[in-house]
Amino acid sequence: MTINPIRLDDGTPHPSHPDQRENSPSVERLGYSLEEFAAAIGIGRTLVYQAAQRGEIPTRRIGRRLIVPVAALDAWFSGDDVA
16 A cells, blocks of 8 residues: 655655655654664564663653653663663
């Protein structure tokens, strides 16, 4: 199944289309969802949620979502205590 992009007046796909977001100049991400973090380091979703609940992974809550801040991860992976 393909997503048909919304086209701009000049015929190019709208910047919010998933294909465009991946290829367009982007702002550096400041955080990741727990699912993205789990996939990036090769662990399961359940394990990453349990580690976050125990405070082993630095997180910030935004509404109901838990976000893993990139700056906190950098410090965490380098061995500095930030959590």
